């Protein structure tokens with residue numbers, strides 16, 4: 449037997465209601481906030497990710513699924529969707545539109561990681577991208593969408609963390625200070641971080657190894673190196689979040705994994721997912737559109753992991769089961785009448801099912817029970833002869849006779865009752 453790939457999961461029907469709740473809320477909230485759906489390909493030219501995410505990031509260094517196309521070009525399964533959305537934005541000249549361009553997406557992402565609970569090689573994200581505005585209000589719109597969306601799902605133990613990375617121009621002075629701080633500590637850092645001091649020192653602050661975290665406790669803070677513009681921007685974001693009563697914690701270590709972030713960065717964590725405690729994250733990336741060959745365009749967005757949300761979704765957030773009718777047709781005539789009733793019920797918008805493998809009333813009733821049907825419509829040859837069917841409420845066991853001729857409409861009217 450050929451098994452699925454490690455870290456690449458099936459989502460079976462029993463788990464799907466959780467996904468439908470999450471994806472439904474994602475769509476609903478996106479539309480409430482004026483974001484429209486965009487779908488971009490699951491694979492792109494490798495160069496797109498290398499250039500946008502940054503060559504010295506974990507994703508590009510060791511997590512991408514890269515392969516050679518038949519013509520020799522290098523392609524990569526998308527590890528995230530921002531790069532693709534930005535490429536589409538540029539390629540279709542969406543910057544020329546007179547209205548703000550705000551998009552959301554849902555779909556699979558691919559990263560070669562060590563599979564564990566909440567960490568997969570194919571996982572799914574819901575994300576948004578808002579192009580064109582440098583206003584702190586655009587940051588807050590994205591953050592509040594994220595926060596209200598997660599809160600609506602009743603997820604436990606959420607914290608919003610916030611930081612500012614400053615403008616690109618603020619980075620060199622900070623980097624110098626950070627490298628000066630890190631150099632003498634080299635022995636205390638993990639191998640990766642030692643290398644990062646040279647390649648991408650900010651990433652040291654993002655390291656999850658506890659000894660690295662401890663060693664860099666007193667590292668200089670990026671927020672102490674902000675330009676007046678960046679400082680003002682950050683203050684406006686915070687003041688607006690306060691006025692919306694969205695709670696946050698300042699986390700000066702929040703540098704994020706991707707190189708293209710500027711100004712505001714944020715992450716939502718939970719106390720309910722163990723080691724994989726990040727639910728979603730995002731930030732401003734004012735330089736990216738230009739880096740990928742488009743016009744200078746400020747932008748801000750986030751992405752959340754659907755699997756991680758699903759793991760923490762409380763039962764109370766799942767919808768009540770839909771009412772259904774199980775049609776138990778048996779005997780030569782009963783079977784035919786049953787198929788007709790199924791068709792009529794479905795036409796009227798009533799969810800109806802049967803089990804054509806079962807031939808006795810006893811097994812049919814058992815299946816109705818297993819499928820948690822609200823009603824079972826019993827139609828044997830005798831009922832057909834009499835011109836009535838028996839409608840049984842599966843929970844109360846109450847039964848009533850209904851004329852076959854108007855069975856579908858009678859049952860449908862029962863369903864419309866509150």
Ligand code: ATP
Nearest residue numbers: 561566567568571705726727728729751752753756
């Ligand atoms: P982590 O620190 O957990 O590796 P990340 O910083 O790599 O997360 P992002 O690139 O910001 O994650 O992606 C946004 C969200 O996507 C994460 O907060 C998480 O919920 C989800 N996510 C990222 N990688 C995975 C994965 N391998 N499996 C499942 N979900 C993931």
Ligand code: MG
Nearest residue numbers: 506559561705
């Ligand atoms: Mg990661």
